[in-house]
Amino acid sequence: DHPERALRELSANAHLVVIGARGRSRGLELGQVSRRIVMAALCPVMVVGSDVRPRTSSDSVGAAD
Incomplete structure (x- = not known):
């Protein structure tokens, strides 16, 4: 199936x-x-960029990146 159609249906x-x-x-x-x-x-749709790094438990909430 076309990716767009498949993702829309799965959503x-x-x-x-x-x-x-x-x-x-x-x-x-x-x-x-x-x-x-x-x-x-x-x-809802989340767009993730390639330079986004995952947060770890040592990252403080609300800290500037």
């Missing part, structure tokens, strides 16, 4: 859809499919 039963951004120009550049999913998903 009907999901709590969250997570998609990656291309990360060009240090921004959150979305591809064609990602852009469409942000607009058409039936649940």
Whole structure:
């Protein structure tokens, strides 16, 4: 199936859809499919950039990155 159609259909039963951004120009550049999913998903969508690092238990909440 086409990725956009499959993700849209799966979003009907999901709590969250997570998609990656291309990360060009240090921004959150979305591809064609990602852009469409942000607009058409039936649940919240989180866009994650390539330079995002996971938080650890030693990171303090609210600290500036």
